[in-house]
Amino acid sequence: MSRLVLIDGSSYLYRAFHALPPLTNADGEPTGALFGVVNMLRATLKERPEYVAFVVDAPGKTFRDDLYPDYKANRAAMPDDLRAQVLPMCEIVQALGIPILREDGVEADDVIGTLALQGAADGLDVTISTGDKDFAQLVRPGVRLVNTMTGSQMDSDEAVMAKFGVRADQIVDLLALMGDTVDNVPGVEKCGPKTAAKWLGEYGTLDAVMAQAEGIKGKIGENLRAALPRLPLNRTLVTIKTDVPLPGGPRTLALRERDAEVLAGLYRRYGFTQALKELEGGAGVGAVLAEKEPGQARGRGFAAAAAAPVANVDPALAAKGSYETIGTVEQLEAWIARLRAAGQFAFDTETDSLDPMQARLVGLSFSDTPEQGAYLPLGHDYPGAPAQLPMAQALDLLRPLLADPAVRKLGQHGKYDLHVMRRHGVVLAGYADDTLLESFVLNSGIARHDMDSLAKRYLGYDTIKYEDVAGKGAKQIPFSHVAIDDATNYAAEDADITLRLHRVLSPQLAADPALEKVYREIEMPLVPVLERIEANGVRVDADELRRQSADLSKRMLAAQQKATELAGRTFNLDSPKQLQALLFDELGLPAVVKTPKGQPSTNEEALEAIADQHELPRVILEYRGLAKLRSTYTDKLPEMIDPDSGRVHTSYHQAGAATGRLSSTDPNLQNIPIRTDDGRRIRRAFVAPSGRQLLACDYSQIELRIMAHLSEDKGLVSAFESGADVHRATAAEVFGRTIDQVTANERRAAKAINFGLMYGMSAFGLARQLGIGRGEAQDYIALYFSRYPGVRDFMESTRQQAREKGYVETVFGRRLYLEYINSGSQGQRAGAERAAINAPMQGTAADIIKRAMVAVDGWLAAHRERALMILQVHDELVFEADVDFIDELRSQATTLMAGAAELRVPLVVDAGVGGNWDEAH
Known part of the structure; x- marks a missing residue:
């Protein structure tokens, strides 16, 4: 018998998100839910069903909202980290060959x-893959439920009875009596599953229970009688529709051939290495977390990954090269003369560490002609290794060439190589092109820009992998132990392929003057600037952090003691199981948020939802907040202080976000909290050395100013030109007040609208943020657009441009392609439209601060002994300078930052000075 598997996609995503820790890939993108979904799909597809569908909710109202306006009114907005994983989830599902279904006006449950x-009637063996208890009402011959997280099944009345105490045909009545706090369907007060099952066991149906309500004694009988008017509506709300008009039946949902190339790119992007291995080996779907590969040489930039090759690749580009090992002074001098005569060459470093501040140079490779290259070994120290040129002698010979700005150098993720050379006494000049950045500017939306991926994509070339020469896992050796012959083939290939890639990518950039300008005037000049910022590092007061850790520990203990008093007994605050029993069983607090298994959740969202009903949830949240600050910052940052410099050195990534925003890792200094006193205390540990101060310069409301520039809305432009409080001015317009009459709440609402519209905030999201009804929030948005029609027109014209061109642009010409802007899937299309509106603002802001960094760094060139640029965080630059130089630096830095772009409204830069980052901010 053919099988039909119907996957409850929304359930999958939420269950995976709440069940797994907050995982991220190498670029900092959240992957926890994605990881769980891939594993659950793996289990679902293992038996190769003939027909399958991944069903998700369509955006917008359903018929249930029309019946009951408060339906799901209390449901929390989707967390940002989860929302970021929805589109990648759909991409993976599609690449797996699984149809995705969304139907307007109904829920995914109704489609399923x-x-x-229909499938059962057509003779198919139907499996519903879900963990949602509501689906138990559908169990019957030919229809079963499978919970892929627990492995449990329900395929008969007996199985449903064992779990719920009622038959499948009584589940709807059970749910109507119990109600559903998550969907905001109020049931009979104090009527839980046992009471509801008892009544249905005794009377048979909801109608019979209602008819016998007068005879049910006690408080629960009173509650039943009070609920009688709403129980028929409850039954309608919890009944899954089985007659939705659909464009095709079950047999139109055949499992398609998977797109292995797209799937491979996605698995590589999100770090699902085991899934990738199984895919390439033909073993099917699967995923495990990627493990960091210790000791991998950084010449390839990021971890190796391959994207789909571009059609019509010239076969000549994929030819294997011939490479030379440089072992004598004469050979090296000959290559130096050759490279100087060429005027341009690709180079790469091989090292023994991923950390550029600690990496030891093992060798250098060069290429000036495709298919030719050389490797200069300098630090191979395995037993029996051939004699190599002394490093100091070799670098002395190379220094004039590497320091000559007239000889152009090419690299792939060359910032790392600049670090390594500087630490070995060579200041490299003339770094002219970077193939990672060429690829990123051409199309920031492709999954990876590492050398191996680009070689496959643009050259049709399969590179030698690091594991091929160094092994993998526990048996992997450092590059210094790799045989020199093998190292030559691997390292010289790096330089050769980098040169070949440049010869393919550079003409593509030159063919588009706007993109060429972004690359030449923003991205490439920024490379040495970022290298200097990273090398400068920031001084961190380890003693202050230890004091903060001790204080946080004391307050955690106090919170534990307070929680014990409130509970009336001891319990483990870190145990969800114990918290669940205490909060919901003993204290009887409502379970507003459920786990994927249907149990009351104790996560942050769940505790916030009930914090106004009892003091204990608030104390638990306080304890968790303190614990996170200690583990993530005050305990960890001292361990990341470089032993040589005594400073913390983050790594900035230019190709980390499609919009062009910089990201940072090891540590991620862009996520240090600022909105709480405890978070700001962390910044107090970032200090200036004796005789110096910190200067923090921050763009004021930059993205909203960019919105005013792009929309040309007269009201918004006027507010910024006048120097007025733009949120107060907006409130005055929206609510028909004078600026002096605007209340604090009205300003707060205007601020939420101003920023929310740029990020696609819905009326529901605004309502939740402001604590008002959805109807009122929708009225606010409508009134806003009536007062600022230019903003509305800009948003619509941007959507239209995106639909016509497939991309949007920043003020400076940076381009963001929107793959799903014309998708037949409403959810994908809506996500792409939100990105289309936000990307020009966020991307332009990224371009502006990058331009500012280049400008300020240029001015600092003559003052490096007196001042350093040490941090870039969102729209803020942080400097360290001599006390007697701080005023001049402040004047110049704010002027240069304000002049980084010419907009229709002024760019305003706020600046502060202090002995630590918090004082300066």
């Missing part, structure tokens, strides 16, 4: 219910 009954 309709297809399930």
